[in-house]
Amino acid sequence: MITYLEAIREAQARALADDPRVYIYGQDVGAFGGAFKATKGLAKEFPGRVIDSPLSEDAIIGSAIGAAIEGMRPIIEMQFADFSTVGFNQIVNQAATLHWRTNVPCPITVRLPSGGTSGAGPFHSQSMEALYAHYPGLIVMTPATVEDAYSMLLEAVAIDDPVIFCEHKYLYYHLKAESLPTEAVPTGKARLARAGRDATIVTYSAMVHESLACAEELATEGWEIEVIDLRSIKPLDTDTVLASVARTGRLLAVGEAWPWGGVTAEVIARVATEGFGLLDAPPMRLNAKDTPVPYHPNLWGTHRPTAKTIAIALRRLLAA
Amino acid sequence: MVPAAEALPHTIEPHLMTSESPQRLYIDAFRWMLLARIVDDRIATLYRSGKIQGGVFLGRGQEALSVATGISLRKGDVFAPLIRDQGGRLAFGESLLDCTRTYLGSRLGPMRGRDGNVHRGRPREGLLAMISHLGAMIPVVAGTLLARRYQGIIGTVGAASIGEGGTSTGAFHEALNLAAVEKLPLVLVVANNQYSYSTPNSRQFACADLIDRAIGYGVDGHSVDGTDLGACLDVLGEAVTRARAGRGPQLVVASLLRLAGHGEHDDASYVDPALRESALGRDCLRVAEQQILAERWADAETVATWRESAAQQVEDALATTMREPLPDPNQEDWCALASPHLKDGYAE
Numbered sequence: 001m002i003t004y005l006e007a008i009r010e011a012q013a014r015a016l017a018d019d020p021r022v023y024i025y026g027q028d029v030g031a032f033g034g035a036f037k038a039t040k041g042l043a044k045e046f047p048g049r050v051i052d053s054p055l056s057e058d059a060i061i062g063s064a065i066g067a068a069i070e071g072m073r074p075i076i077e078m079q080f081a082d083f084s085t086v087g088f089n090q091i092v093n094q095a096a097t098l099h100w101r102t103n104v105p106c107p108i109t110v111r112l113p114s115g116g117t118s119g120a121g122p123f124h125s126q127s128m129e130a131l132y133a134h135y136p137g138l139i140v141m142t143p144a145t146v147e148d149a150y151s152m153l154l155e156a157v158a159i160d161d162p163v164i165f166c167e168h169k170y171l172y173y174h175l176k177a178e179s180l181p182t183e184a185v186p187t188g189k190a191r192l193a194r195a196g197r198d199a200t201i202v203t204y205s206a207m208v209h210e211s212l213a214c215a216e217e218l219a220t221e222g223w224e225i226e227v228i229d230l231r232s233i234k235p236l237d238t239d240t241v242l243a244s245v246a247r248t249g250r251l252l253a254v255g256e257a258w259p260w261g262g263v264t265a266e267v268i269a270r271v272a273t274e275g276f277g278l279l280d281a282p283p284m285r286l287n288a289k290d291t292p293v294p295y296h297p298n299l300w301g302t303h304r305p306t307a308k309t310i311a312i313a314l315r316r317l318l319a320a
Numbered sequence: 321m322v323p324a325a326e327a328l329p330h331t332i333e334p335h336l337m338t339s340e341s342p343q344r345l346y347i348d349a350f351r352w353m354l355l356a357r358i359v360d361d362r363i364a365t366l367y368r369s370g371k372i373q374g375g376v377f378l379g380r381g382q383e384a385l386s387v388a389t390g391i392s393l394r395k396g397d398v399f400a401p402l403i404r405d406q407g408g409r410l411a412f413g414e415s416l417l418d419c420t421r422t423y424l425g426s427r428l429g430p431m432r433g434r435d436g437n438v439h440r441g442r443p444r445e446g447l448l449a450m451i452s453h454l455g456a457m458i459p460v461v462a463g464t465l466l467a468r469r470y471q472g473i474i475g476t477v478g479a480a481s482i483g484e485g486g487t488s489t490g491a492f493h494e495a496l497n498l499a500a501v502e503k504l505p506l507v508l509v510v511a512n513n514q515y516s517y518s519t520p521n522s523r524q525f526a527c528a529d530l531i532d533r534a535i536g537y538g539v540d541g542h543s544v545d546g547t548d549l550g551a552c553l554d555v556l557g558e559a560v561t562r563a564r565a566g567r568g569p570q571l572v573v574a575s576l577l578r579l580a581g582h583g584e585h586d587d588a589s590y591v592d593p594a595l596r597e598s599a600l601g602r603d604c605l606r607v608a609e610q611q612i613l614a615e616r617w618a619d620a621e622t623v624a625t626w627r628e629s630a631a632q633q634v635e636d637a638l639a640t641t642m643r644e645p646l647p648d649p650n651q652e653d654w655c656a657l658a659s660p661h662l663k664d665g666y667a668e
Contacts, residue, residue, distance in 0.1 A: 023470055049470070054501050059459040059494035066398075066463020069443045072470060074463075089491070093451050094460065096656070101435045104443045105658035136667070137656035160658040188662055235665035 002180060005172035007146045008038050008111075010180060011153035012075060016046045019073060022157060024050040025060060026077030026111075035079050036113060036172060057087035064108045065095050073107050073157050081112035081166065082126045095162040096137030105160040109153070114142075114166040115206055115256055116288075116304055121295035127205075127257035127288075132164040133234040134261070139163045140234040141187060144208035146177035148191075148231055151184030159187070168206040175209070190237035192244070196226030199250035199317055201310070202241050202267050204230040207254045213307035218314060225314065233263045241267060242275045249280030250317050256304050259287035281320035286313045342553075343617050349391050349411065349549055350608045353383035355630040356407035357605055359416065362634050363423055367584050372423055374436045377403035381579030382511050384604035385544070387411045388552035389479050389509050392560040398464045398478035400448040400457040403438045404511065404578070405481050414440075414447055416637040426644040433647025455482065455491030458508065462495055465504040477563045479507040484524055485516025487533070496569060500537045505563035507570045509556070511546060513578040514600065518590045531573040539569040546576030547600065549608040577601045 002010070015022045024039055030052040033040035043050040053060045057078060064074040078084045084091065091110060098106040116125040133140045139161050143149045149167060156163035185191060193208055194215050201211045208229045215225035226244050230236060245251050251271055253264035264285035271283055288304045302309075360378045367376040379386055382404045390411030393399055399412045406419070421429025422440040431440050431449070441449025446464075450457050461478040468476055486492055487510060499506040516524055527533065534541025540562060544555040552574065559570035577600040581588040595601055612618050618626075655663050 025466075054494070054498050056494035056498055058456075058491050059462065059498040062456060062459025062491070062495060063463030063466055063498060066448075066460040066465070067467035067470070068463075069448075069460070070464050070467035070471070072467045086490075089453050089456060090459070093453055094456060097435075097451070098443070098449075099658040100656040101431060101439070102441060102443050102449050103430075107658075139657075139659075139662060159662070161662070186661075188665055235662055237665050239665070 001176045001178065002146060003173055004146045004149045004167070004175040005036060005038060007150035007177070007180060008153055008167055009040055009042070011150045012039060013042060013045065015073075015075065015154060015157045016042065016049055019157070021071060021073040022049070022075060023067075023072065024075045024077065025053050025064060027053055027055055027079050029077050034077060036169070038077065038111070057083055058090055061087035061090035061108075061110065062094065065090060065098065065106055068106045068108050069098075069104055073109070075109045075111065075157060077111045079113070080124050081114040081128045082123050084110065084112055084128060091132065091138070091162070091164070092135040096135045099161065100137055106162045107157075107160050109156040109163045109165055111165045111167060113169050115168040115170055116293055116300060117169050118297045118300060119295060120293070122292040125293035127166070127255070129164070129166045129233050130257050130262035133263065133266075137161065138234065139187065139232065140166065141232045142166045142204040143231065144168075144171070144193075144205050144229050146175055147181040147184075150180050152187060152231065155184065155187050166205065170206045171209075185231070187232045188235040188237060189231065190240040191229040191231055192226070192240070193229040194225065194227040196224040196248060198223050198225060198248060199252060199314060200226045200228060200241070200244040200248045201252050201254055201314070202228045202230065202244075203254040204233055204263065205256065207256050207305060210305060210307045211254055211310055214310040214314060217307065217311055223318060230263075236266065236270070238270045238274065241271060242278065245271055245275055245278045249278065250320075251279065251283040252310070252313055252317050253283070253285040254305055254310055255285075255287050257288060258290055259285070260290065262287065281317060284313055284317050286310060343615075345391070345553055346550060346608070347612065347617060349384075349387045349553055350612060351626055351630070352387045352391065352411040353407050353549070353605050353608060354626060355633065356383050356387065356410055358627070358630050359419060359634050360406050362638065364584050366423070372437070373425060376584040377438055377582070378580040378584065379404035379406045381577055381604060382513065382546065383407040384549040384552045384608060385509065385511055385546040385574045385576065386481070388549065388556040389481065389507070391553070392556040393477060393479055396446065396476050398446045398448065398461055398476070400450060400461045400478070400480040402450055402457075402481040402483065408481065409447070412447060416633060417640065418442070420637045420641040421644065424641045425646050426641050427647050428644050453491070454486035455489035455495065458482065458492060458495035458506075459498060462499045462502070462504050462506055465499075465506060466502060475564055477505045477507060477560055479509060479560070481509050481511065483516060484510060484512040484514075484521060484530060485519065487530060488524060496537050496539070496571070499569045500539050503566075503568040505566070505568075507556070507559050507563050507572065510571070510573045512573055512575050514595060515578060515582075515591060517582040517586070520592075529573070531571065534571040537569070537571070539571050540567060542570065542572045544572060544574045546574030547602040547604045547607055549604060550611065575600060576604070579603060
């Protein structure tokens with residue numbers, strides 16, 4: 001069995017082995033193996049290519065951009081997605097604009113350990129994907145499975161554009177697969193995680209699993225819920241979403257991030273503008289509450305969507 | 321670096337292209353300064369007549385420092401100029417056409433109307449294209465040098481320009497510290513021109529002298545009179561040589577005065593008149609010309625022909641550029657991605 005976290009480690013090992021242009025730079029990623037051990041053993045296996053950086057998110061990202069200009073393919077680990085705000089300027093103003101401005105691509109991969117875990121609180125729990133998706137020039141990946149964590153990270157390194165790789169910390173240890181995949185669905189294609197007939201849930205990352213659990217529960221009542229895993233939120237596979245809504249007539253968009261201007265809003269906007277006639281009921285969405293992410297498990301468990309709250313929303317949608 | 325023939329046709333006679341003596345180097349540098357001043361003045365005139373989109377920022381008073389930086393670098397080095405580096409750009413090898421095409425929005429220029437004016441560059445040729453956020457280019461230069469280390473390329477140097485205001489940013493601190501930790505061959509050139517837009521040094525930093533910061537970062541520090549071309553050439557030459565020799569980052573702080581507004585929209589009425597009258601307020605171009613005449617390295621007539629030749633090149637570049645097509649929104653590829661296969665589902 002291999003976990004989601006091990007898949008991320010294995011993808012990096014393979015990228016380092018396959019491509020001499022790849023190196024890893026970040027805080028504590030060297031001999032220590034990273035705060036979550038996503039680079040465990042890599043510094044030893046690939047001497048001189050897995051390097052501890054100073055605690056300087058702006059300079060870490062900025063240096064990766066410079067290295068990319070020189071033809072390297074850096075993988076950057078932000079210790080927590082939340083801290084990427086300190087490197088935000090480099091990501092959105094430098095990396096995202098470089099190719100468009102100068103015709104020189106910027107193939108950097110920025111790994112963001114994302115999302116909430118119990119007790120992590122306001123500054124170690126954030127989901128930043130919508131923020132980065134807002135900026136033209138970035139690819140934003142949100143893998144929900146062990147297979148995608150592995151194959152999408154390898155694809156991120158190969159892509160000529162800067163990739164924001166939102167890996168979910170909640171899935172690091174919980175999620176396991178039999179083995180690493182040998183084939184990959186390309187980025188930009190969503191995945192039908194569960195086929196259904198009565199309503200479509202469009203979601204991504206850890207919320208795929210809450211949604212699947214919800215669909216399982218509703219199946220005992222006779223409802224057949226379709227679950228679409230977006231895999232990447234930019235690009236966003238509108239075609240697969242519309243095809244699903246065409247089958248079910250009902251849409252619930254679910255995201256762990258805050259609601260304002262986010263991925264669920266984008267999904268609903270696209271379906272409403274391009275597939276309004278497919279809808280049998282007003283589309284719905286469910287997000288985290290619009291407050292900072294709370295520390296205590298009693299509050300955190302209610303702050304983010306769960307199978308239970310998704311089920312409540314779905315029942316409303318099915319009754320509409 | 322030695323001026324590249326293809327970058328600046330007819331600027332400098334071949335015998336001057338090798339700066340084997342200090343006197344030759346001085347004259348080469350002076351001629352780049354002259355050319356930079358003339359381009360800047362011409363662009364300012366075009367700006368005032370409404371021919372330039374966006375802002376115009378001049379290097380007036382900073383040419384000695386800027387040219388000394390550019391001329392101390394070689395082909396294969398990296399340079400991240402800032403808004404007052406017309407001289408350094410030319411000395412590093414940027415063509416006049418890249419300049420005029422970007423200011424006038426020519427579709428044939430390196431930025432193709434997508435970015436303008438001082439934001440131009442050719443990153444693959446070592447000339448980085450600045451973003452507006454001050455300090456942000458320094459870690460990018462550091463990254464190019466890290467890459468070269470990974471690639472086994474030795475002996476190249478990266479230089480970044482910044483003003484005293486930019487030293488107050490987090491990016492400056494993070495990048496210089498990172499470069500010091502990595503012992504990178506970075507030459508960080510601070511032009512302390514006394515005002516960050518309108519903010520005087522008394523509101524910018526509290527240390528006695530910015531160069532004192534070098535010891536805190538664990539890097540070599542060099543102070544220089546930015547109005548003195550000879551001093552700038554000596555100090556920048558030394559800093560670049562030390563960086564190239566593996567001595568780690570070099571922090572250069574030059575004292576001078578910006579002899580223009582922050583941009584051409586700004587009359588700089590906030591500048592203390594006493595500063596203008598002080599040694600800092602000397603015009604480095606005039607000082608250098610006087611030096612050349614006093615040392616009899618050239619006579620006034622020769623300097624006049626250099627001036628005419630530079631002016632002619634600027635007019636030629638402008639005339640060429642003005643005949644060129646402008647960006648066309650109907651032909652623009654409105655997608656920021658380098659990966660064509662990901663364009664589906666990318667933009668709305």
